[in-house]
Amino acid sequence: MQVPKTSSRSSANLAAVASFVLIVVVIMLIALMNAPTKGGSGVMASFGSYLAEVRKTGMPYMLVLGLFAIALGVVAATVVRREWPNPQRRRTLIAAYAFLAPYLLVTFIFTVGVILFALYIAFTKYDIFTEPQWVGFQNFANALGKKTFWQSLYNVLWFAVIVTTAQTIIAIALAVILNAPMRFKQFFRTIFYAPSVTSSVVITLIFIWMYLKTGYINLFFDKALGLFGVHWKAIDWLGDPRGLIQIIAQAFGGNIPSDQWYLRGPSIAWMCLMVQNIFTTAPTFMIMFLAALQDINPTLYEAASIDGANGWQQFRKITLPLLRPIILLVIVLGTIGTLQIFDQVYLATAGGPLDTTQTPVYMIYNEALGKQGPIQMGYASSIAFILAAIIFFFTFVQRRVIERGTEQY
Amino acid sequence: MTAAAPTATRSALARAEAKPARYYVGLILRYALLIGIGIVLLMPFILAFAGSFKTDSEIIAYPPKFFPAQWLTENWVKVWNTSLGEGATFPRWLFNTAFLSVGVAVLEMIGCSMAAYAFSRLQFPGRDLVFNFMLGTMMIPGAVTLIPAYVLMTKLQLVNTYWALLLPGMVSAGAIFMLTQFFKTVPKDLEEAADIDGASKFQIYKDVILPLARPALLTVFILQFQGMWNSFMAPLLYLDSPRMWVLNVALSVFRQQYQANWSLTLVGAVFNAVPVMLLFFLFSKYYIEGVSYTGVKG
Numbered sequence: 001m002q003v004p005k006t007s008s009r010s011s012a013n014l015a016a017v018a019s020f021v022l023i024v025v026v027i028m029l030i031a032l033m034n035a036p037t038k039g040g041s042g043v044m045a046s047f048g049s050y051l052a053e054v055r056k057t058g059m060p061y062m063l064v065l066g067l068f069a070i071a072l073g074v075v076a077a078t079v080v081r082r083e084w085p086n087p088q089r090r091r092t093l094i095a096a097y098a099f100l101a102p103y104l105l106v107t108f109i110f111t112v113g114v115i116l117f118a119l120y121i122a123f124t125k126y127d128i129f130t131e132p133q134w135v136g137f138q139n140f141a142n143a144l145g146k147k148t149f150w151q152s153l154y155n156v157l158w159f160a161v162i163v164t165t166a167q168t169i170i171a172i173a174l175a176v177i178l179n180a181p182m183r184f185k186q187f188f189r190t191i192f193y194a195p196s197v198t199s200s201v202v203i204t205l206i207f208i209w210m211y212l213k214t215g216y217i218n219l220f221f222d223k224a225l226g227l228f229g230v231h232w233k234a235i236d237w238l239g240d241p242r243g244l245i246q247i248i249a250q251a252f253g254g255n256i257p258s259d260q261w262y263l264r265g266p267s268i269a270w271m272c273l274m275v276q277n278i279f280t281t282a283p284t285f286m287i288m289f290l291a292a293l294q295d296i297n298p299t300l301y302e303a304a305s306i307d308g309a310n311g312w313q314q315f316r317k318i319t320l321p322l323l324r325p326i327i328l329l330v331i332v333l334g335t336i337g338t339l340q341i342f343d344q345v346y347l348a349t350a351g352g353p354l355d356t357t358q359t360p361v362y363m364i365y366n367e368a369l370g371k372q373g374p375i376q377m378g379y380a381s382s383i384a385f386i387l388a389a390i391i392f393f394f395t396f397v398q399r400r401v402i403e404r405g406t407e408q409y
Numbered sequence: 410m411t412a413a414a415p416t417a418t419r420s421a422l423a424r425a426e427a428k429p430a431r432y433y434v435g436l437i438l439r440y441a442l443l444i445g446i447g448i449v450l451l452m453p454f455i456l457a458f459a460g461s462f463k464t465d466s467e468i469i470a471y472p473p474k475f476f477p478a479q480w481l482t483e484n485w486v487k488v489w490n491t492s493l494g495e496g497a498t499f500p501r502w503l504f505n506t507a508f509l510s511v512g513v514a515v516l517e518m519i520g521c522s523m524a525a526y527a528f529s530r531l532q533f534p535g536r537d538l539v540f541n542f543m544l545g546t547m548m549i550p551g552a553v554t555l556i557p558a559y560v561l562m563t564k565l566q567l568v569n570t571y572w573a574l575l576l577p578g579m580v581s582a583g584a585i586f587m588l589t590q591f592f593k594t595v596p597k598d599l600e601e602a603a604d605i606d607g608a609s610k611f612q613i614y615k616d617v618i619l620p621l622a623r624p625a626l627l628t629v630f631i632l633q634f635q636g637m638w639n640s641f642m643a644p645l646l647y648l649d650s651p652r653m654w655v656l657n658v659a660l661s662v663f664r665q666q667y668q669a670n671w672s673l674t675l676v677g678a679v680f681n682a683v684p685v686m687l688l689f690f691l692f693s694k695y696y697i698e699g700v701s702y703t704g705v706k707g
Contacts, residue, residue, distance in 0.1 A: 199639030
């Protein structure tokens with residue numbers, strides 16, 4: 001780089017200072033918005049009174065973020081000072097961050113800012129309307145000491161395992177069926193995908209209706225078993241707390257008492273929601289598999305069939321290995337989604353019967369809004385972070401396991 | 410079914426000549442399977458549609474009949490005329506839903522294409538850092554941000570305003586990622602010509618990149634429109650006064666308050682499903698491209 005003239009050097013210094021100030025001010029404003037104070041609509045009525053609130057409870061938080069803001073500001077100032085003398089690079093730098101500004105602002109306010117707030121709140125007792133009080137790990141201890149919480153984890157783990165497995169297998173099967181040469185491919189693809197387009201609220205409502213004691217599901221079993229002369233006793237599907245393992249035990253004359261809920265397996269109500277969830281999500285993942293199948297080189301299959309491999313062998317030895325990256329993606333996305341199930345529970349079962357459809361996100365919702373007792377934002381936040389840790393753990397493990405499996409190919 | 414043979418691939422034809430009988434049996438079985446699966450997947454919608462014309466007693470009678478004894482349009486009229494007072498009417502909920510869906514989709518097309526342009530076309534310090542940061546935010550479960558975002562909304566007095574959903578909805582990491590990948594496939598020649606002509610970066614973005622990216626932008630629009638139209642938890646939290654409800658929230662409230670009223674619930678459900686279904690049938694090509702594009706990123 002040429003030696004810059006003194007005038008451009010001083011303008012570079014000026015720009016560096018300006019960018020430092022800009023970044024510190026913006027970050028501190030965002031931090032201020034998300035400072036742990038009491039919430040509610042009145043708290044920001046005047047700037048002065050809000051600042052007083054922040055001073056009361058949010059100073060440690062603001063201090064930490066202040067240090068972060070200064071560090072980021074220094075980095076930015078250094079970069080600006082380096083890029084400034086070159087007009088081309090200066091213009092690119094300004095343009096780039098101007099283009100990124102909407103994204104960065106929204107993300108820092110509504111993602112980064114609120115997560116830091118939630119992290120702080122998770123260690124406090126907080127009901128929105130009064131100041132947060134620091135309680136240390138009390139919220140986490142409360143959550144881990146509560147049967148409902150463990151049962152909600154137990155439920156979503158069953159849900160994640162069964163739904164993710166089933167929807168992945170069904171999605172692959174549907175994609176393979178659709179990938180065969182045929183007429184009306186577009187038509188069938190559209191029809192198959194239709195359940196994934198509609199909102200979960202709509203599908204859940206329709207399924208609740210079909211699961212009624214007088215609904216179509218009971219009618220189906222009635223007619224189907226009637227063909228073999230077996231009498232079908234109508235089930236109240238979404239109200240039935242009997243667990244899968246419990247039913248098997250009962251078939252052999254045993255039973256599992258309710259204080260050993262963790263041995264009962266997923267309840268009938270819970271499995272009904274599983275079926276519904278598989279029904280709506282399998283087609284979404286089918287599309288991903290279909291796109292991946294179309295990328296597979298057809299000569300591989302031709303070579304295999306010349307070597308005498310039959311359809312199943314071709315599927316096992318060519319299709320599945322080549323689909324591995326997408327399978328990983330689908331399993332990870334499926335696990336993240338199923339561990340956070342909410343809509344279906346909210347609408348269909350409200351966590352019942354006997355907490356067998358209770359889920360962590362449903363608990364978070366209820367505790368945070370005080371639907372079943374006082375508002376406990378801090379407690380809800382601590383559950384959210386435990387859940388996030390579990391989700392990260394599963395994502396990490398799945399990635400490791402499936403990637404290791406890929407190495408042999 | 411035999412009409413399907415001419416379009417089958419050459420290898421399939423070769424097999425057809427070798428073993429005609431087995432081939433046609435396979436063909437018929439395959440289409441039977443396809444039609445069977447199609448019927449199963451559409452069945453809930455067909456049943457709900459037929460059910461929305463039944464009377465209240467008919468709808469929960471056992472055994473249920475497939476078609477209503479009489480096709481009653483009263484349910485539909487009744488749902489359309491629903492009113493809870495103070496402007497909380499069914500048309501208003503429909504408007505809220507449509508306005509928010511279009512609003513979020515349009516804002517997202519703008520916000521995300523700007524970010525994607527910077528990521529894909531500009532060489533600037535910190536690019537990889539910001540991009541990786543963005544990919545990292547995609548990993549954050551929604552359950553973590555929902556509650557604190559609600560507190561922020563109460564502070565900023567945005568609860569029960571459209572902004573509560575429009576502002577956070579302005580950008581999404583997934584859409585930026587998709588557009589970035591798409592922009593990278595657009596040839597650079599035009600831009601370089603524009604650059605030599607002295608066009609600013611913004612002019613290049615507006616006049617060169619955006620027109621070329623129309624299919625990708627349409628995909629973003631459709632996916633975000635559908636995402637907002639179908640979203641439930643965020644509007645449930647942020648828009649809780651009856652006037653501001655979206656269809657999903659209104660449906661859930663009615664479901665909880667009038668448990669037995671299934672015919673009206675089904676009308677609402679069908680009403681809610683039809684617009685996205687239509688959009689999907691019209692633009693299924695873009696739609697499926699978009700889903701597979703966001704998916705096949707490895």
